[in-house]
Amino acid sequence: MTTLEPRQPYTDAELRQLYPPQLKLQLVQILLRHGERTPVTPRFQNTGLPPYWPYCRAVRHLRSAVLDPDTGEYSYLDWKRRLETFGSDDDSPIIATGPNAELDDICDMGMLTDRGRETTRNLGRRFRDLYVERLNFLPADLTNAESLYLRSTPVPRALESLQQALSGLYPATHRAPDLPALTLLTRAPQDETLFPNDGNCRRFAALSRAFAQRTAERWNNTPRWTISTRSSASGCPTTPASP
Structure with missing residues (x-):
């Protein structure tokens, strides 16, 4: 981002x-x-963007609560995380590395x-x-x-x-x-409301489809939409020129 x-x-x-x-x-x-x-999936590797990014130092400073069943008390386990993936040659497991062979600080997807x-x-x-x-x-x-x-x-x-x-x-x-x-x-x-949750709310999903349909009916055949579509396809500015 x-x-x-x-x-x-x-x-x-x-x-x-x-x-x-x-x-x-x-x-x-x-x-x-x-x-x-980071990206939620590896992207643009054909342009030289590395699949794994070494920009997450937080993975060196992780802490988990650990229960002792004998005493019922919790203590803490400090640990760091490295990311494992498959090798490109024989699919054997290897440690994911950054563009300069970094082993630590490797981010998860969307982290x-x-x-x-x-x-x-x-x-x-x-x-x-x-x-x-x-x-x-x-x-x-x-x-x-x-x-x-x-x-x-x-x-x-x-x-x-x-x-x-x-x-x-x-x-x-x-x-x-x-x-x-x-x-x-x-x-x-299923109870989340801080983002559009049409996957768990059928009413919201129906309203989203209706809104999209209404927007399409209103704008799809207008000159501005035609100009925007053509400009986007050609890579030109999407704002019509002033007379």
Whole structure:
């Protein structure tokens, strides 16, 4: 994914226009998309793009909860992950490597990259600058774990992006020492509403088909659609020239 460079922070004049002083705050709601990721499938290898990308240092810093059945206590197992694939010659298993023979830091398909972690952490910092430092919509320190409703889709890169942004909004120095573990909510796929879920909602699927059909009937035979189709096929600009 490409990186979107954010605009400069709002000026004081812009903030006064966006948030008039006579309004009363009811809720702070933040919606964000995941950060930069790797392709969900290997693509464009014929152009020289490597199938495996060494841009995910997080795979060196993994931790799993491990239960001791004798004591009923949990401990932690620290580990790192390498990716295995099939060799091109005889299909024997080999370690996947990056373009310069890197063994570690290899990303899974569709995985949040180091760059994605950086930008979502910086996004959280922008949230803090806006909602804490300038607008005073949120407290400076997080002392109540129940004061936030945190939800993500079940896609790992989305959950990790939420964690990165949250750590920018409330870094460790601004979380109370006795703050309990924060609750991050996810839903089963059939209950997910943070993305179009036509695979699990028949009503939504029917509405999507109806919307697509209505759009096709309205635009398919119009001059603008014809120009766009021809331009896309020829690689020319899709905007009609001004007279």
